Amino acid sequence: MVPPEDQNAATDMQVESPSDRDADRVVVLNPISGDGEHGPRVRELADQYGYAVRETENEGDGIDIAREAADHADRVVACGGDGTYNHVVRGLWQADALPEVEFGVVPGGTGNNFANNVGIEGIEDAFEVLAEGPVRSIDLGTVTVDDGEPIPFLNSCICGLTADASAETTPEQKKQYGVLAYAANSLRQLAAYDGLDISIEPVEGGDGWSGSAALVLFGNARGFPGDEGAAADVEDGLLDVTVIEKRPAIDLVSGGALFELFGRDPASLSRLRTRHAEVTVESDEAATFSLDGEMVAARELTVETREQLLRLPVGQSYVARTDG
Numbered sequence: 001m002v003p004p005e006d007q008n009a010a011t012d013m014q015v016e017s018p019s020d021r022d023a024d025r026v027v028v029l030n031p032i033s034g035d036g037e038h039g040p041r042v043r044e045l046a047d048q049y050g051y052a053v054r055e056t057e058n059e060g061d062g063i064d065i066a067r068e069a070a071d072h073a074d075r076v077v078a079c080g081g082d083g084t085y086n087h088v089v090r091g092l093w094q095a096d097a098l099p100e101v102e103f104g105v106v107p108g109g110t111g112n113n114f115a116n117n118v119g120i121e122g123i124e125d126a127f128e129v130l131a132e133g134p135v136r137s138i139d140l141g142t143v144t145v146d147d148g149e150p151i152p153f154l155n156s157c158i159c160g161l162t163a164d165a166s167a168e169t170t171p172e173q174k175k176q177y178g179v180l181a182y183a184a185n186s187l188r189q190l191a192a193y194d195g196l197d198i199s200i201e202p203v204e205g206g207d208g209w210s211g212s213a214a215l216v217l218f219g220n221a222r223g224f225p226g227d228e229g230a231a232a233d234v235e236d237g238l239l240d241v242t243v244i245e246k247r248p249a250i251d252l253v254s255g256g257a258l259f260e261l262f263g264r265d266p267a268s269l270s271r272l273r274t275r276h277a278e279v280t281v282e283s284d285e286a287a288t289f290s291l292d293g294e295m296v297a298a299r300e301l302t303v304e305t306r307e308q309l310l311r312l313p314v315g316q317s318y319v320a321r322t323d324g
């Protein structure tokens with residue numbers, strides 16, 4: 001395949017060799033994500049399109065590789081699943097390289113939820129999008145635990161039942177249902193689950209939520225699960241927050257499946273939108289928050305959006321709801 005001409009062709013010319021340590025376009029490749037078979041094809045395409053490839057060797061490498069690449073690259077692309085994207089964005093954030101250094105995604109994960117949400121439909125499509133797709137400025141979520149450094153997330157920040165259920169979830173379920181698959185696999189654990197006592201207070205005012213939750217989702221690109229997998233508006237500077245209240249287990253289990261519950265039992269569901277919320281876990285122990293699948297423990301945290309901080313080429317089916 002001949003890479004299409006694109007507006008950045010002049011920059012491509014400057015890449016003398018895809019393995020050049022000073023490459024201006026870099027793919028950070030997680031070779032073990034998904035089925036672990038994407039590596040050779042991604043290397044071929046990266047070569048054709050003028051991208052250097054840096055492979056992760058250990059958990060967390062993506063952060064360091066992206067941080068270093070930000071010194072010389074004007075675009076750093078993550079290949080893997082949402083966890084890999086998260087790490088690359090963390091590296092760019094740590095390098096203070098956003099929005100100047102563009103981000104990009106190549107789906108090589110299991111669920112590939114974020115890539116789907118921005119209209120990217122496979123590895124070949126991803127490279128075409130990198131060459132020709134419109135570059136949008138999208139929001140980035142961050143979580144700040146106590147007085148620590150903000151930690152970015154791209155797709156969602158989730159707490160409640162999901163973390164424990166992930167091991168039981170098949171790739172097919174993940175692809176089809178995303179977070180719902182985790183939730184459904186949590187049904188058996190639900191009877192024993194005490195719920196997470198949590199309060200969510202929007203800093204800008206307006207309605208918050210407090211009570212005992214089975215699951216809380218702060219969606220940046222990930223939409224409300226009951227809306228047929230619809231993506232959230234990722235350019236509006238807002239997080240879509242969905243809370244599923246912990247109710248007596250019999251209510252949930254007798255309903256058959258948690259899938260049925262989403263959107264059909266308004267009494268259990270609360271939804272709000274916020275730019276910036278203070279979140280408190282009302283228990284002695286920290287709760288686990290999943291940032292794009294990467295776990296962080298916290299009791300007191302702020303969750304917020306950094307409006308349109310990330311520059312990203314998007315696919316054809318991406319729906320831009322705002323101008324620019």
Ligand SMILES: Nc1ncnc2c1ncn2[C@@H]1O[C@H](COP(=O)(O)OP(=O)(O)OP(=O)(O)O)[C@@H](O)[C@H]1O
Nearest residue numbers: 033034056057059060081082083084109110111112
């Ligand atoms: N070379 C490596 N060896 C072992 N683990 C790695 C390596 N590179 C990255 N990781 C780990 O892989 C995890 C990321 O997996 P990722 O989420 O990208 O894929 P996935 O779970 O298959 O897909 P998805 O999130 O789309 O369902 C991260 O926790 C990261 O630390």
